[in-house]
Amino acid sequence: MQAVTHMAFGAALAVVLTPRRDEAQPRWRAGRIAAAVVAAALSHPLLDDLARATYHPPNAQLHDPFWLGFHALVAVATVAFAWRFRRHGWFMAASLLPDLDWVIGRPLGLWSEGSAHAAFRAIPGLSSVSEALRGVVPDLRGGRSGALLELGLVALLLAIVWRVGESRLDAERGADEGCVPEPIP
Numbered sequence: 600m601q602a603v604t605h606m607a608f609g610a611a612l613a614v615v616l617t618p619r620r621d622e623a624q625p626r627w628r629a630g631r632i633a634a635a636v637v638a639a640a641l642s643h644p645l646l647d648d649l650a651r652a653t654y655h656p657p658n659a660q661l662h663d664p665f666w667l668g669f670h671a672l673v674a675v676a677t678v679a680f681a682w683r684f685r686r687h688g689w690f691m692a693a694s695l696l697p698d699l700d701w702v703i704g705r706p707l708g709l710w711s712e713g714s715a716h717a718a719f720r721a722i723p724g725l726s727s728v729s730e731a732l733r734g735v736v737p738d739l740r741g742g743r744s745g746a747l748l749e750l751g752l753v754a755l756l757l758a759i760v761w762r763v764g765e766s767r768l769d770a771e772r773g774a775d776e777g778c779v780p781e782p783i784p
């Protein structure tokens with residue numbers, strides 16, 4: 600999947616799984632946040648398996664206006680999403696962890712290509728889910744309609760992050776205001 604899709608999934612896990620500031624017992628709070636960060640990292644290879652049904656030509660198509668336009672849109676969306684939801688930065692970073700393959704591993708020749716993705720897929724339990732997904736998800740990577748599918752998924756995740764995130768913030772603000780002692784007349 601594109602980076603923005605992974606980041607949106609990580610941010611969605613953050614707003615759905617982590618406790619609000621005002622609701623959780625402190626001893627559970629750190630555990631739930633850690634679980635959401637781990638879930639964000641583990642989601643990466645599974646989303647990549649689903650990416651077989653989305654627009655992912657194997658090589659850059661620099662002469663194709665559609666390829667260029669789609670990737671320009673994705674690049675802008677990635678920066679905008681990262682900035683707007685930067686408070687979920689740790690979850691978004693975790694969701695991109697295996698892509699160190701492409702930003703550090705390959706350019707610097709530090710490890711063999713795809714090793715980080717392979718390491719995540721080797722995690723017990725995850726490998727069988729990944730294998731099952733790859734068995735049923737059709738390979739549509741060359742088809743342009745797959746671009747719409749991925750943009751639709753990003754829109755859905757954005758709606759979750761926005762709506763759930765805003766309602767959490769409202770609740771937290773309300774709780775904070777409720778803590779302010781009434782002024783003495």
Ligand SMILES: [Zn+2]
Pocket residue numbers: 600643647697698716
């Ligand atoms: Zn990946």
